[in-house]
Amino acid sequence: MPRLVYYLAVIAVLAALPFFLASYQGDVYRKMLLWVTLALGYSFLFGIAGQVAFSHFAFYGIGAYGVVILWFKLGVPLPLAVIGAIAVCAVLALVVAIPATRLEGFYLALATLAFAQLLIVVLTEGGEVTGAAAGIQRYALPAIFGVRLTGPYYTAVIVLLLVGTYAILSRLERSWFGRACRAARDNSEAAAAMGVDVARIKVIAFTLTSTLAGAAGIVYAFVDNGVAPTSFDIDKVFTLLFMIVIGGSGRLAGAVVGAVLLYLAPFVLEPYIGHHHPLVYGCIMLAAILFQREGLIGVFDGVRRRFARARPRSMELAA
Amino acid sequence: MSDLLDLLVTATASGCIYGLVALSYLLMIRPTGIINFAVGEWATAGAFAAFAFLTLVELPYVVAIPGVVAVMLLIGWATELVAVRPLVVKGAPIIAPILALLAMLVIMREVIGWTFGPDQFRVPYPFGFRRVELGPLGGSPQNFFIIAATLAVFAAAWFFFERTVWGRIFEAVAINRRAAALMGINLARVTAFAFAAGAACAGLAGLLVSPSFSAHWLMGVPLAVQGFSALVVGGVGRVEGALLGGLILALAEQLTQRYAPIPSGYAAGVPLLLLILFLMVRPTGLLKAREAR
Amino acid sequence: MSTPLLSVCRLTKRFGGLVAVDALDFELASGEILGLIGPNGAGKTTTFNMIAGAYAPTGGEIRFAGAPIHGLPPHEIARRGIMRTFQHNMPFAGLSIADNVLVGAHTKFRGGIGGILVGTARRDEAEQRRRAEEMIAFVGLGEAVGVPVTALSFGQGRLLEVARALAGEPKVLLFDEPAAGLTPGECERLAGIIRGIAERGIAVLLIEHDMRFLLPLAGRVVVLNFGRKIADGPPEAIRDDPAVVGAYLGDPAAAHAGMRERR
Numbered sequence: 039m040p041r042l043v044y045y046l047a048v049i050a051v052l053a054a055l056p057f058f059l060a061s062y063q064g065d066v067y068r069k070m071l072l073w074v075t076l077a078l079g080y081s082f083l084f085g086i087a088g089q090v091a092f093s094h095f096a097f098y099g100i101g102a103y104g105v106v107i108l109w110f111k112l113g114v115p116l117p118l119a120v121i122g123a124i125a126v127c128a129v130l131a132l133v134v135a136i137p138a139t140r141l142e143g144f145y146l147a148l149a150t151l152a153f154a155q156l157l158i159v160v161l162t163e164g165g166e167v168t169g170a171a172a173g174i175q176r177y178a179l180p181a182i183f184g185v186r187l188t189g190p191y192y193t194a195v196i197v198l199l200l201v202g203t204y205a206i207l208s209r210l211e212r213s214w215f216g217r218a219c220r221a222a223r224d225n226s227e228a229a230a231a232m233g234v235d236v237a238r239i240k241v242i243a244f245t246l247t248s249t250l251a252g253a254a255g256i257v258y259a260f261v262d263n264g265v266a267p268t269s270f271d272i273d274k275v276f277t278l279l280f281m282i283v284i285g286g287s288g289r290l291a292g293a294v295v296g297a298v299l300l301y302l303a304p305f306v307l308e309p310y311i312g313h314h315h316p317l318v319y320g321c322i323m324l325a326a327i328l329f330q331r332e333g334l335i336g337v338f339d340g341v342r343r344r345f346a347r348a349r350p351r352s353m354e355l356a357a
Numbered sequence: 358m359s360d361l362l363d364l365l366v367t368a369t370a371s372g373c374i375y376g377l378v379a380l381s382y383l384l385m386i387r388p389t390g391i392i393n394f395a396v397g398e399w400a401t402a403g404a405f406a407a408f409a410f411l412t413l414v415e416l417p418y419v420v421a422i423p424g425v426v427a428v429m430l431l432i433g434w435a436t437e438l439v440a441v442r443p444l445v446v447k448g449a450p451i452i453a454p455i456l457a458l459l460a461m462l463v464i465m466r467e468v469i470g471w472t473f474g475p476d477q478f479r480v481p482y483p484f485g486f487r488r489v490e491l492g493p494l495g496g497s498p499q500n501f502f503i504i505a506a507t508l509a510v511f512a513a514a515w516f517f518f519e520r521t522v523w524g525r526i527f528e529a530v531a532i533n534r535r536a537a538a539l540m541g542i543n544l545a546r547v548t549a550f551a552f553a554a555g556a557a558c559a560g561l562a563g564l565l566v567s568p569s570f571s572a573h574w575l576m577g578v579p580l581a582v583q584g585f586s587a588l589v590v591g592g593v594g595r596v597e598g599a600l601l602g603g604l605i606l607a608l609a610e611q612l613t614q615r616y617a618p619i620p621s622g623y624a625a626g627v628p629l630l631l632l633i634l635f636l637m638v639r640p641t642g643l644l645k646a647r648e649a650r
Numbered sequence: 651m652s653t654p655l656l657s658v659c660r661l662t663k664r665f666g667g668l669v670a671v672d673a674l675d676f677e678l679a680s681g682e683i684l685g686l687i688g689p690n691g692a693g694k695t696t697t698f699n700m701i702a703g704a705y706a707p708t709g710g711e712i713r714f715a716g717a718p719i720h721g722l723p724p725h726e727i728a729r730r731g732i733m734r735t736f737q738h739n740m741p742f743a744g745l746s747i748a749d750n751v752l753v754g755a756h757t758k759f760r761g762g763i764g765g766i767l768v769g770t771a772r773r774d775e776a777e778q779r780r781r782a783e784e785m786i787a788f789v790g791l792g793e794a795v796g797v798p799v800t801a802l803s804f805g806q807g808r809l810l811e812v813a814r815a816l817a818g819e820p821k822v823l824l825f826d827e828p829a830a831g832l833t834p835g836e837c838e839r840l841a842g843i844i845r846g847i848a849e850r851g852i853a854v855l856l857i858e859h860d861m862r863f864l865l866p867l868a869g870r871v872v873v874l875n876f877g878r879k880i881a882d883g884p885p886e887a888i889r890d891d892p893a894v895v896g897a898y899l900g901d902p903a904a905a906h907a908g909m910r911e912r913r
Contacts, residue, residue, distance in 0.1 A: 090452065137637050144392045144455065148585060149636045152629040155582060159629070163622040206767060213766040213775065214752070214759040221742045221753045228740035231702065233728035233757035233818060242763070272578060276463060283456060288744075317467035323460035327453055328443055 045201055052197040056190040064190050068261055070301045071193070075200045075254045077281050077297035078290055079247040082207050084279070085288025086216060087243035088223025090143065092275045093134065093150035096157045097248040099270035101127050101255025103161065103168060106265055110177040111167065120256055127252025131245040139240035154272055161267040173266030192260065199257045203250050208290055210246075219243050277316070280323045286335025295334050359495070366496035366504075368611040369604060373507035375628075376603030377562035378584025379591065380514060381555040383599050386588075387531040388551050391441065391454050395462040396559040397581030398469070399436075403429055403560025404572035405469055408478045418483040425564045426557050433556025436461055437549050445548065462577070470574035477571035503565045507600070510558065514596045527551070559584075586632035592642025601643060606631060655680050655715060655853045656701070656732075656822055662709035663696050663877075670696040672877040673710065678822065683844065683854045685864045685885070688874035689898055694857045695826075697874070701855070702734050702824055703727035714822070729757045733820035737827040739807040741799045741814075747791065750799060750810055751782040754817030778817070785813040789843055805836040812843060823847060825856040829863040841867050865889065873897065 052071070056064035080094045104123030108114040114122060138149045161168045168174070179187055187195060210216050221229035222236045230236050259265055277300065285296020304315035311318065330336055381396045406428045410421035440457040484498035491501070518524040530537040530547050538544050562580070563572075570576065583606065591602025606628045614624035635642065654677035663671040671693040678684050686694050699705045701712055703724035712720040714730055722730075733754065742750050755778045765771040786792060789809040794802060802810065808828065815823055825844070829837050837860070844867060848854050858864040864871070865885040873881040873888060875897040881888050888894055 141636060141640065143452075145589075145636055145640055147392075148589070149633055151582060152586070152632045152636075156626050156629045156633075159623060159626040163620050165620075209766055209769075210763070213771055214756060215763060215766055217745065217749055217753050218756055220744050220749075221756075224742040224744045225740050227724075228736060228742065229753065230724040231728060231734050231736070232753050232814065233725050234753070235725045246763075276459065279456075279459070280463075312471075314467045314471045316463045317471065320460045320463035320467065324440065324457055324464065327457045327460065331449075331453065 045205065049194075049197050049201050052200070053194040056193045061189065064193070066302075066305065068193055068196055070298060071196045071200050072254055072258055072261070073278075073281070073301045074294055074297040075196075075203050076251055076278060077285070077293035078200075078203050078207055079250040079254075080278050081282040081285075081287060081290060081293035082211065082219075083243060083247040084282060085292075086211060086223070087219040087240065087247075089139065089240065089244060090147040091138075091150040091244065092147055092272065093154050093248065094251050094278060095270045095272075095275045096150075096154040097127050097131060097251040098255040098258065099157060099161070099265075099267075100130060101252030102259040102265045102269075103174075103255075104252070105256045106174050106177065106259050107167060110174065116180065123256050124249060124253060127255075128245060128249045131248035131252075132241070135241040135244040135248075139237065139244055151272065154270075154275065158267050158271060161270075169266075171267060173264060173269075175264040175266075178263050179260050187260075196257055196261070199254060203254070204290065206250070211290065215239075215242075273316075277319065280319045282333075283331075284319075284322055284326050284333055286333030287331075289333075289335045292333050292335040299334070359493075362494050363496060364611055364615055365608075366494050366500055368607045370496070370500035370503040370607075371611065372587075372604035372607030373503050373600070374562050374566050374580075374603070375583050375587040375606055376591075376600035377507055377510065377558050377565070378580055379587040379599035379603055380511065380596065381559040381562070382585060382588050383593060383596065384514075384555040384558065385551045386593060388527050388534075388547050389441075389445075389454075389530075390451055391458070392585075393455075393458045393552075393555065394581050394585075395436065395458045395465060395577075396555065396584060397577030397579070398462050398465040399429065399432065399556045399559035399577075400563035400566070400580050401469055401572070401574060401577040402432055402465065402556075403563030404480065404567035404576065405473060405478070405563075405574075406560065407564040407567045408473075408480050408572045411481055411483070412479065422561075422564065425560055429556045429560030430553045432560070433553040434549055436556065437552035441548060441552065442545065445545075462581075466574060466577055473572075473574060475574060477573045479571055480567040482568045499565075499568055506561070506565060510561065511596060511600050518596055523550075582632075583628050586628045586635075589632055589635050589640065589642055592644040594641070595644045598642055598644040605643075654678060656855070657713045658697070658701070658710070659713065660710035661697065661700065661707055661712060661720075663693075663700060663705060664708045670877050671700070671707075671874075674874070674877070674879055676872045676879065676882060678853045678855055680821070680853050681848050681851045683848045683856065683867060683869045685868035685871040686855060686857045686874065687859070687861075687864065687871060687888075688880075691876075692874040692897075693877040694874055696877075698734075698824060698826060698855075698857050701727075701732070728818060731819070731821040732824065733815035733818045733822070734824035735808070735811040735815050735826055735828060737830055739804065739811055741802070741807055741810055743800050745799065747786065747795055747797065747799060747802075747810060748779070748782055751785055751813045751817045752778055754785075754814035755782065755819075757818055782813075782817055785816045788816070788846070789813045790839065804831050805833065808832060808836070808840065809843075812840075812847075816847070820852060822853045822855065825854065825858075827857055827859060829858060829860040837863050 056067055059067060076094060076098060083089050083091060101123050104126045105119050108122045109116050109119035134150065134153055138146050141149060162171050164170060218229065218234045218239050221232065221234055222239050226236045281296035281300045282293050284300065285294070286292025300319055303318060307315050307318060326333055332339070378396055378400060381399065382393065385391055385393050403425055406425045407421060410416045410424050411418070416424065440461045441454045444453045444457060482499055484502060486497065488495055489498050489501055518527065526542055526547060530542060530544065534544065587602035587606050588599055589602070590605055591598030591600070609631055610624050610627045613627045614621050656678040658674055658676050661671055661674040674697060686697065688694050696705065700707050700720065703722050703726065706721040711718055714732060719727060719730060742753060745753065758778060759771065759774050761771050761774070786795065789812050791806060791809050791813060794806055799810070828840055832840060841863060844854060856864065856868065868885055870883065871885050871888045872879055873894045880893045880897060881891045
């Protein structure tokens, strides 16, 4: 019960925040929440399940384009379009996962990278169906129960997505499933000997996180009321990777920290560095890999440990 | 018919570029197992170095080529020193240098983009535009030069691996790192050499392709993907595989673009599909590593 | 005479032209400690790997409680109640000691992913955590809780292997050279643990090279040489069997004499 109250409080605060922000800030805030959502799923896939995949943004795009094409272009009623888009993501994720997770380490990365690039090609060449390079623009959510969900009011939808994603992933992480994913990551031979169906666990982890990314895509489609291939290009997944490594790979809290930091950093750095903020990401990422592979969360943990050790000593001195 | 032959020449030249990038990967993967996605940015660096030497400083081509190669050797060595050596020394898992190199990819790209700006930079055609005819085959002089240069590099690489002591050392490290170290081989030096040589190959690819496509700060990642596709198709075990893979990829791409009844934009997808196909069906590529002798 | 829990019948494994295991027969009953020994290359590890599911046999059968299990993958073998340890300790480096042991209990968690999401898996989790603590105490790793798995000594790592395998509530426990790399004190402790395991009714199969560890511990010993069984009996009988002695000392005459007797 207290957990549910906690979640509701967080939802309320996060959803209410944009009403205190300027319209432009609200937009940045909403996009940041979407990146946090993506980072959570990606952190699970990369850090906990140990799969290096570059297809996360591709599924984000498939979710977004899926719902828009089904609803706006094909006239499917919105609830069915949402379900349809999720189904397409799940099926495609399975189709990619089943052969791809058999591949060793970085061959999986390559296959998913190729898949992501292929998607961009298909979207760009899709002509009428996908709107080609310009994408599909200028549609808008219908009024739901008489309420137009735009601007700050749409934040509630994004927050629900974020909290829902977090709730699902944190439960999975702490369960036998999370343990099995980590075991398969650390030593697949021993994991199999303990009864873990390694192939199946990998497929489930990939499909689940990719489908969650697709769900985020569906929500994204109505943030700007436009989808274009450039929103899903390969660079974005590198940024996502940097976010979770810098924040702390394999920890959901790390994903949040990394995503917030790296999403807001360009706005702070713009006067000094213009559009070349990825340079800063790259440097911090390099520093993280070389010096603190547990990321910022690792730094925080280290500080906490040092305070825990310090306290008994100071009590002794006082006595 | 001459149309097809012309296309063959163009495709071969394209394939040579992919092959050079694939060779770059191969030189680093074999002794260390590290997949260095930053090869694309190395090619970009080569292209911009070519721009600097040929357009800015207007050096003659004969001087510019070794100049670019020298710069690239330095960049490769520096990359290894910063992103790989400290991690190998620490005994980090192989994902660590791969991620560090991804970070380097972004750093290099942004540095190039910041220094030169987002425009395309013309690099002069060193041999002019007059069509060259070699029997039934005809094409631009640049394409023939690319093919010739690539053949020279691959011949040198083949010779290196098959006939020189250092090549043997590379193979030994590729087969069993620990045993090689125990036998006194200096792993750090082999790795540094691998990265320097890899950078030189990738940089050369950038130099060779820059007149046709201009130097642009974002040209790296597509080249990196195409190069790796070529490597997967051709097989990581043999130097010749890199070139074969590149040629097959380029041929498939250009034949599709020219003759297939689908919009030409889809041709960009062909290397990707081939990569996926090979990863699924034959991840070891077409050419197997030679049996131990 | 207890019914055999695990039975191996004309088990054969060929690698190309090499016959690693040749028509091997033996049985294992609940609560029994069976040692599988033989000189290097005799086929012990291959046999072990076939039972554990790492290889599929070329011929013959492996039956567990009467049902065929040969050719099943390792996770299916574990699911049926046959767990194993690894000679070169294979802990999960990114997990705590308790979590390592909990992975051993993987097959005991009921309810799929749905159960996790809805929250019904929480009871299983609490119960298995309690069991895991019991197993950790049983093997004597209690004080090491909180130590990162990578910092454990080799002997402690071995104890972790055992605790982890026990967490799965196995009916058969396969030990791959459990004494290898242990100090004499650690060996004694391990022998006590293995006896305790057998007393709980679990069938134990050990591959071992260390005779001082194995012979006092095993109730019965099967000896392999060149992939074939050359002896099967209590440790005292094995020790004096000329075929066995011949196999280990490399005396072909004695070895062949022993093999001819068997046939």
